[in-house]
Amino acid sequence: FNELSFEDQAAQEKIYLHAQKDYEALVLNDATSHIKHDSHLTVDNDQFSHIKNNQHLTVEGESRDNITKDCSLEVGGSLQYKVAQLTAIQTGREISLKAGTKIVVEAGAEVTLKAGGSFVKVDAGGVHLVGPAINLNSGGSAGSGSAYSGQPAMLANTLIDMKAPAELQASAVSATMQSGQANVITHFEAAATQSAAQKSSASPQKQSEAKAEEKSAQEKSQKEDAQNEDKASLLQSDLLKPSEELEKLAKKQASAFRKGNNGEEVSLIQQALINMKFDLQADGDFGNKTKTAIEQFQKSYQPSHQTHPSYSIGPVDGIVGQGTLLGLDEALVDGWVYENDEMDLKWLTVPKGQLTFDAEGNDVEGNLYFSRVIHWPGNAKSGVTIGRGYDLGERNETEVYNDLFSSGVTHDIAVIISKGAGLKGIDSDAYVKANKYKTEITRKSQHNLFLKIYPGYIKRARDNYEKWTTEPNVSLANISNVNYVDKVQWGKLDSEIQDVIVDLVYQGFTKGPRPMVYGMLNDKNIYP
Structure with a gap:
């Protein structure tokens, strides 16, 4: 059987459609649906979709897919991903990448290839090869990955347009009997006619009044719902909830807070950040430190959507708008803590060039040589x-x-x-x-900046070393018993001697052979 039913009981309103077999819908123009709560779809067999032009999907919260068998994706043009933080791929057996022309892997700090206890690591300190043996041109063959074997998608069935029904033809049946003449008392006709006319005219009027009353009741109910919703507090944390101004911002009824603002609300925002272990003071002044802390929060906090089901923090701009405020509120409820290593002491150690790093300043605030x-x-x-x-x-x-x-x-x-x-x-x-x-x-930024420039000074030092130690006659250095044949190649110099030569270049001492000639002896016990 097919069924279309309506339930109008208060708080249980529902429209129910049951199709005994197939259900088809044809919309000749646009179709729009707005579901103000959840949407659930269960398909017991296969599902096919065919979009003949473009598809746009925006998810303001999380997106999760669970595919229990194979998944194939074919793109006729380009496939591009932009991820703000982490991309993690884990497979049980193999990852195979194959390109028709080239594959480029680029990282700002480090690239590592690791297999079977051996690894190749490329970072600012150089290229590191570690393994039981380093085999160059010693035979063997390259490994091979699996070829693409995905399955193409199947198209959805097309809907056959139903023909409009034919025009209903008038029946040729004629009456076989005639009714008798009416036996009516004529002096009541006027009154009866008048009464019928009154009923006829009163019915539409009452219907109109009833509809007006119903509409008024609906509008009143909607207004009350809106007022109740407006009164309900969005903010849930004990710290932020009491503030009417922040509550307005949470409902997008007030302006965002940014650098230059001050007052009690700014102080509450600062206290929220302090509770999350940000290095800050709750002075009510939205300055550079507060802006930086907000940027760090926007970068690092991943919404749990446990307190606020649907929102996004927004761009990393150091501004406390609706999304960032809801994020702060949720983080407080969740007990989230900022794990900040920007000022960790480990950033005062560098993998290469420690001599120069230490010589170029210190980390004592207020000191003449404070480098940050x-x-x-x-x-x-x-x-x-x-x-x-x-x-x-x-x-x-x-x-x-x-x-x-x-x-x-x-x-x-x-x-x-x-x-x-x-x-x-x-x-x-x-x-x-x-x-x-x-x-x-921060110490971390200083560390990263040093790693960015130090490799350039290594190259300049090596060039200077080669320049001043390639002449057979090194007597210009006024060093006795030293000859060109005594030179040690740059790559075989002791690492500490390399560091000294690089530091000389770093300090600007790039002319003259004397320090380079001393260096070529590769003896740490000789002092010029």
Whole structure:
């Protein structure tokens, strides 16, 4: 049987459709559905969809797929993914990548290939090959991966248009009997006619009044629902819930909080961040530190959607809008804590170049040589410097900003520092004095910045070493009993001697053979 039923009992309203066999729908133009709660679809057999133009899907919360057998994806053009944080792929047997022309793997800090206890690691310190044996041109063959064997998708069935029904023809049946004449008392006709007319005219009027009353009741009910919803508190944390202004923002009825704002609400936001272990003070002033903390929260917090089912934090902009506020509220309820390693002491150790790193400053705040704010080394050829020897004097503003931002320095601080690009001498000194206390970077950012530039100095040191030690006559160095044949190749020099030679270049001592010639003896006990 087929069934279409309606249930109108209060709080149990429902429309039910039951098709005994097939169900088909044909819409000649647009179809729009708005479901204000959950939607559930169960298909006991196969499901086919055929979209003849484009498909757009936006999910503001999580998206989860569970496929118990194979999954095939065929793309006729390009396939592009952009992931803000982590991409993790785990397979039980094999991952095979095959490209018709090239495969490029690029990472900002490190690439590692690991198998069978051996590995190849590429980082700022160089290329590291570790294994029981390093085999070069020793035979063998490359491994081979599985070829693509996905299955193409099947098209959905097409709907056959139903023909419009034929026009109903009038029946040719004629009456076989005639009714008798009416036996009516004529002097009642006028009254009867008038009464019937009154009933006829009263019925539409009453119907109209009933509809108006029903509509008014519905509008009143909707208004009451809206008022009740407006009164209900969205914020759930004990810290943020009491604030009427923050509650308005949670309902998108107030403006966002940003740098330059101040007041009690800013103090509550700061206290929320402090509760999550951000390094901050609840002074009610939305300044650089608060903006940075908000940016770090926006980068690191992954919504659980346990307190607020549907929202997104939004862009990493350091602004507390509706999404970020709901995220802060949910994080407080969940007891989420920010795991911050930006200031970990481990960032004061570098894999290569520790001699230079230590010589280029210290980590004592307020000290003359404190390196995590801009400073000027004090000579006419030096420019504004940040971190352990990153000199802006020969760099342009865009280059400096990109180096800083990619090392983890926040946008605002990177902008201020990069404005000092190209300055030298007293101009550098003046810029440092005007902006020094606006430019503090983290230990991690300083570490990353050093790793970014140090490989370039290794190359320059190697070039200088080759230049000043390739002449057979090294008497220019005034060193007795030393000859060109005594030279040790750069790659075989002791690592500490390499570090000293690189540090000399780092400090600007690039002319003259004397330090290079001493270095070529590869003897740490010789002092020039």
